[in-house]
Amino acid sequence: MTNEQSRRLALKALSALKRKYGTPVARVTRPPLEELLVGILTSAMSERKAHAALDALAAGFVDWNEVRISDVNEIAGVLGDIEEALHLARCVRYVLQRVYDIHNEMSLGFLQDKSSREAVRLVAQIERFPESAIARATLLAMEHESIPLTPGLVSVCRRLGLIEDANDHRLDKHLPRQKLYELHWLATRHAMTVCLAEEPKCEMCVLRTDCRAGRAKGPVSRSTGGAGRAAKAGKTSR
Numbered sequence: 001m002t003n004e005q006s007r008r009l010a011l012k013a014l015s016a017l018k019r020k021y022g023t024p025v026a027r028v029t030r031p032p033l034e035e036l037l038v039g040i041l042t043s044a045m046s047e048r049k050a051h052a053a054l055d056a057l058a059a060g061f062v063d064w065n066e067v068r069i070s071d072v073n074e075i076a077g078v079l080g081d082i083e084e085a086l087h088l089a090r091c092v093r094y095v096l097q098r099v100y101d102i103h104n105e106m107s108l109g110f111l112q113d114k115s116s117r118e119a120v121r122l123v124a125q126i127e128r129f130p131e132s133a134i135a136r137a138t139l140l141a142m143e144h145e146s147i148p149l150t151p152g153l154v155s156v157c158r159r160l161g162l163i164e165d166a167n168d169h170r171l172d173k174h175l176p177r178q179k180l181y182e183l184h185w186l187a188t189r190h191a192m193t194v195c196l197a198e199e200p201k202c203e204m205c206v207l208r209t210d211c212r213a214g215r216a217k218g219p220v221s222r223s224t225g226g227a228g229r230a231a232k233a234g235k236t237s238r
């Protein structure tokens with residue numbers, strides 16, 4: 001595939017995923033570490049509520065270091081009465097601990113001049129980590145030009161034929177930073193709902209006609225188009 005063909009495929013996949021899931025919104029106004037935390041929270045609540053929850057955390061503790069050493073139940077209590085509060089609290093605390101272990105400071109400044117691979121390593125061991133939180137911190141808050149190749153993104157993009165493996169950074173050359181973030185958010189969401197690691201649901205995938213792995217499964221059935229239309233009708237907006 002030529003560079004131009006790859007670029008077009010990336011843009012086409014991005015459009016199809018936006019039609020299905022809506023355009024991701026990220027109101028980035030905070031330091032990178034806080035944007036990483038907001039990114040974690042937006043996996044379970046709206047952008048507005050995530051900012052409000054982070055404000056509540058900031059008000060409820062002396063600083064991020066105190067959050068780091070606090071009990072997860074205490075952190076979850078500040079996040080409010082939501083189903084995923086305990087999981088989000090664990091993610092927040094684990095991230096803060098990882099940052100402290102690596103940097104000995106509550107800041108992502110150590111990633112400023114590092115490759116996106118270092119950012120992926122920072123969160124790699126965190127169970128059920130919402131992958132696009134790290135893309136939010138690096139691409140949007142730190143203005144990195146390189147997309148973090150996290151597992152869900154790599155899985156979807158490999159199947160599509162956009163990259164070959166977790167060291168392939170060709171997407172960086174095809175899309176500007178904002179679109180890299182959108183692709184990251186949408187592809188990782190697709191990885192959680194349709195393009196599942198073990199058994200992708202190709203029969204209901206809006207990317208199937210353009211997907212290398214999907215096409216290898218045989219002709220697209222009429223139900224694929226139906227799934228696409230149904231998904232469009234019921235898409236979420238954030």
Ligand code: SF4
Pocket residue numbers: 156159160194195196200201202203205206207208211212213214215
């Ligand atoms: S067609 Fe299948 S393999 Fe390709 S992106 Fe869709 S679900 Fe994943």
